[in-house]
Amino acid sequence: MNRYVYLLEEAQGLDRDTLGGKGFGLVEMRRAGLPVPPAFVVTTGACRAYLKEGRPPEGLWEEVEAKVRALEGLTGKAFGRGADGAPPLLVSVRSGAPVSMPGMMDTILNLGLTLEGVEALARATQNPRFAWDTFRRLVQMYGEVVLGVEAQAFEEVLEAAKARRGVPDAGLTAEELEEVAFRYLGLLGERGLDFPMDPWAQLRGAVEAVFRSWNNPRARVYRRIYGIPEDLGTAVVVQAMVFGNLGEDSGTGVGFTRNPATGEKGLYGEYLRNAQGEDVVAGVRTPEPLDRLKDFAPGLYRELEATAELLERHFRDMQDFEFTVERGRLYLLQTRSGKRTAQAAVRIAVEMAEEGLITREEAVLRVDPNALPALLKPAVDPASAPLPLLRGLPASPGAAVGRAVFSNEAAERYASEGLPVILVRPETTPEDITGMYLSQGILTARGGLTSHAAVVARGLGVPAVVGAEGLKVEEDRAWVGEKEIREGDLLTLDGSTGAVYLGEVPLLEGRGAELLERLLSWAEPYRTLGVRANADTPEDARRARAFGAEGIGLCRTEHMFFQEERLPWVRKLLFGSPEEEDEALEHLFRYQKEDFKGILRAMDGLPVTVRLLDAPLHEFLPPGSEAEREANPMLGFRGIRFLLLRPKVFQMQLRALLEAAQELKREGLDPRPEVMLPLVSEPKEVERAKDMAQALFAEYFPIPFGTMIETPRAALLAEKIAPLVDFFSFGTNDLTQMTFGVSRDDAGRFLPRYLEERILFADPTETLDLEGVGRLVRLAAEEGRKSRPGLKLGLCGEHGGEAKSVLFAAEFLDYTSASPYRVLTARLAAAQAGLRKVRA
């Protein structure tokens, strides 16, 4: 016969899948010697059997009864019955699936109490008010959770009682609470429902209700969405009640072993005197900081400090624990690893390693690389933040305060007076680049996380909030509903959270760089994947190098074309007469050569991969010529298509690069340029471009010649393309857009809803889609290396600085390339990948 029920002391060695998360935590706490009220766990196996057969498995109730008897023994109380002046044994019944799962039955407290028991409890505690309140709570919870009565019905009864007296709950007398309890019972009777006055019946009802709640519609939807197996089942924890509401020397609280916001070591949390757990949740009274216990209960505080120490030592991580104090005595009811901010995560990991609690390797693995960019940036102080005016997508981390401007001109005007500005636009285009450079923050009404505004802002390291629904931007003002924002109005935005505030909100400066450096120094030895940066200017290149970039993986020459003084020449080049074209080429050649020299100098001795011109042509159109716009510029006349049909542009760019390198070599430097083709979809394109390049290589010197793989077709034909080049660089931005058939600029209309409704689990423009896009990348890498052994492989989309994507890249690529502020993320993620490989 299967065994389904275990006392905590019997359950050592059973796993989380059998005991559920809550049960497992209790067993471990008990094992660590912490004060845990006696309890037993009904395993997930019992639940599975129940759901399969439609009834409890044979022998379950006998086992449960035996364990209740054991609890009686351990507590010296009798279940549901007062005996010998002792209060009755009451229990809490909680669900506890192996995975945390909303939608299931949560908790019934005080179970086992009957009318008879109330009397005994009142007698034993000498507190009839407490006894009736306890009963009243049980009837309500049981009615709601087991019998399915709407909470509203109970609330109305309680509200009416309070209204009669004009007091809060705690103000009701024993008699009044008794009346409420009886009204509750009546309310159930009216519905033909029966509150069992037998403690055993209550227990059976509650356990079965937990079992059944596994199949609540909300729980099912949740499992389907999150891919949680249907057949896990939930465990049930039955635990002897302790009471935090037995007076001023009782209470309930939540503790963290370290500060979850800053990571600072030391007890942190909240406490509510004379209350049961659910009173904290109900928010009727405001809890006080745990610190306060130092004054009125220093012994308890010391005990909690010792508990925190013990929990960390046992679980080897920062813990978030729940406790109750019954008449001065501490009981622990739950523990789990605590959620924390990015800053706290780094600090906790580093300090725990230095305290010897965990190894340095563990510390390296504990920090989410994606959280790093935010660490270096100022943030809105949550303590003093008002309600946001509106919310958009957190496109570029960091917070900024500045004056709203709606044009380049206004940005220049304010900047020349030394005033910080926030550029507010419907969406940005290359036209806005001056304003973006001058801004402390960027706010757009449209666009997704990889829209022009988002990409440029991240490149510049400027905080940005994009796609702020509800924001209407006009020429010289903006509206949020009825609220007008005029030029010069102060705005605060937080690009890490997406919040936008009216006025100036205090900011916290970015901290943690030093701890982060320490963490990275531990991580680096495990990293095998190269990390380069996407950078288009010498400043970006220097910044990236400072963050540890080992080269430039993507230098986008079109970004150089966008600079305001060059735009007229670019337009002449693209749309002018042949004479104008030649004149423009001469000018742009000189600009580009200087650009390249600057970048190559900043990256002296490291590779710099220059991608030849690739911008949808419409981005260069003079204002007012929108009619010439392409229907789908993403899929239009750009990249290699343009370069092959306008060979002079190709030659000008490559010559500028080669000449820049030549001049630096003469200075004794070690420039390492590489040239890369954009938007290839056909091997012949590469062949033709290579012919042109080789003519120039013959004139100067050869440099590595490669191609982006950013159309699905290029990936599918990698085997034919590879022999023509020295390297592939996977442009996962475009590759994602084309593989999904989703334009990053238009995704805002449905992608947020897709994520909300879990049609997609992650934004594929942010986290590389492994099943689709990743499959193409892997296929191209394999087939490319097959036909060209030694082919160098890199990744240079926005994904190049996203942790999960870097993990994927580390499996088989040579390097990843990230925007400068994401270089740290890439380094840590790549190190984690290496570390995991070493461990496996």
Place this chain on the structure above:
Amino acid sequence: MNRYVYLLEEAQGLDRDTLGGKGFGLVEMRRAGLPVPPAFVVTTGACRAYLKEGRPPEGLWEEVEAKVRALEGLTGKAFGRGADGAPPLLVSVRSGAPVSMPGMMDTILNLGLTLEGVEALARATQNPRFAWDTFRRLVQMYGEVVLGVEAQAFEEVLEAAKARRGVPDAGLTAEELEEVAFRYLGLLGERGLDFPMDPWAQLRGAVEAVFRSWNNPRARVYRRIYGIPEDLGTAVVVQAMVFGNLGEDSGTGVGFTRNPATGEKGLYGEYLRNAQGEDVVAGVRTPEPLDRLKDFAPGLYRELEATAELLERHFRDMQDFEFTVERGRLYLLQTRSGKRTAQAAVRIAVEMAEEGLITREEAVLRVDPNALPALLKPAVDPASAPLPLLRGLPASPGAAVGRAVFSNEAAERYASEGLPVILVRPETTPEDITGMYLSQGILTARGGLTSHAAVVARGLGVPAVVGAEGLKVEEDRAWVGEKEIREGDLLTLDGSTGAVYLGEVPLLEGRGAELLERLLSWAEPYRTLGVRANADTPEDARRARAFGAEGIGLCRTEHMFFQEERLPWVRKLLFGSPEEEDEALEHLFRYQKEDFKGILRAMDGLPVTVRLLDAPLHEFLPPGSEAEREANPMLGFRGIRFLLLRPKVFQMQLRALLEAAQELKREGLDPRPEVMLPLVSEPKEVERAKDMAQALFAEYFPIPFGTMIETPRAALLAEKIAPLVDFFSFGTNDLTQMTFGVSRDDAGRFLPRYLEERILFADPTETLDLEGVGRLVRLAAEEGRKSRPGLKLGLCGEHGGEAKSVLFAAEFLDYTSASPYRVLTARLAAAQAGLRKVRA
């Protein structure tokens, strides 16, 4: 020792790769008993050896000399020397690669003639004028082709001589021609070049020149572009000269064994009296139709008729042959399979089969399925066509004459008076649909072969020319350069050729339907691939069924939304308030139900696959709201994305379909609707849509539920999607656009140049790209069938009616779906595929 040279009579059994196309044809003609002047072939092997070693292979000249001696024996003449009063043996030297290849040396005639030989020739022919003309021609050809002197230099000398006399060539006297010849020799001398006065040296020079011409830059480029192996080499044909310019009983001509324009059986061709072959090419005199020989040379005509008969019997195909008549005696110089129009191809194939010349199976394989749509359409009569005003892309076959209109209103005005119209637009949008319906022809300035205009025109069966460069369309007029086209002006356009004419040009009515039906009746038994049609209206459905469609593979419901009276409701649905939405849904439900009833009725008993709404939203935007336009509507909020977030639209459409089927069932009909999801890129999308569909299936009855595979990601995740559906339909239009990263609407800016420069060999929006898109289709088909055995697979892009793509589809799909006029193409192509499979 290798053997490199063969007389025609020795070469039987050698293949085309060894003998080249010309040599092979001559050997075969000789074998067939036709009068071929004696000749020998220097094999491609000799060329390969020459190019490898940089000099002629050992023994080559000895072999050549021996064969020249054999020619002497066969002709009774001495090479280059008049002997015993006989004229000297002169030869032609021609290149002849296994594959026809421009850029190589073509022909030198009269080779072997020296100053000494001229005298002998003059004596033997009693025609000094002829002798000097022959020599003059040789020096010029040898100078140009072997010595590389520019043609211009010779032309100037000849022109000067003619100018002095004021006569055409034929008017120059023997003395004058002699002077021209010596001036030619002087011209070579001035350049330090030497015309060899030794016939053997001439021959060696010419043969080596042919060898070397294999590596002419133009020939190399051509081979690289067309993927012709570099190491094939060319053969050289050396043939005893016969002279068509020996008087009025001599001449030269080209014959076809059947009329290449109509296919009519019987000799057809042209003849030029008293001329050498190159005179025809030079166009100095106009040849006369072969028919005329009936009058002045009936014997020759009968001989040519017999020759044609023999050629067809031997080669079992219509032949295009060259011949020369020397003093009344016929010689055949070349033959090859003749090019022919679509109409001729069908007629020739069918009639040859009925004559017993070829089998019915061969007849089926001989016709290019892509040519069929043009067969049913009127065409511009080439005999009476003037120069076109401009040319565009031939987007929808057939010719039309009508009055230029620039708006729906004008189209309605003219149509109401019964006047045919040609709609002229910069490009078309759904707004133009009324005008397009009412037009006899459509002309646009922009857009490619799969632009809106092209796709709709083909669907409607209306001739169209799109992307006509040089056409500038304004609101109420258009310009071609300085030429203005005003409303009401008569235009003629030919959608089969892309030509557009001012005024009315006579049209030829479409013919050949009956012969085509016969051909298809022979073909059908071999077809295993199902053929359905893309049709959105009952008329289209009826037309498609008449053409033999076995169902509707793609019914695009958005096309139903475009109808003018519905657009206001559609806009309310999409952009209106919730009340407006509900009202609109009610109206559109009724429209759609009627649409569906009409189509299901027309296709009674056959499957009708209805694709739920899929149109880029901007196509429905009210005029003037362009600002709301998406950046890349192709990749925007459309298809399943829209349907999942606007479930009422989904439900309305599916309910309309189910109710339409229900009502027809009640009438005793057999409707077979299927429902299909557009633009899926994620299995969860299908899952959610399936939930919605099943709720409606429960209310009515279940119907097959499928999805388009038209994003690369859907193809890559086919294994996960397949278990959720009954069928896949490959939407190769969008799949091609996304796989290449090319928008069909914007491709016009580079795709034509790509095709011209052979960066791409075929327009992938027209012919399925097998390497990239095809690979995805095959992968999805295989993986889909693996996870869902019995999964039905179809193809419904524009490619569904293109022969090569259908061939591919026939390998592993269940059906293809083509626009109605392309159903015939699909049927024939599918039958050819089946036939080839049976044969293999």
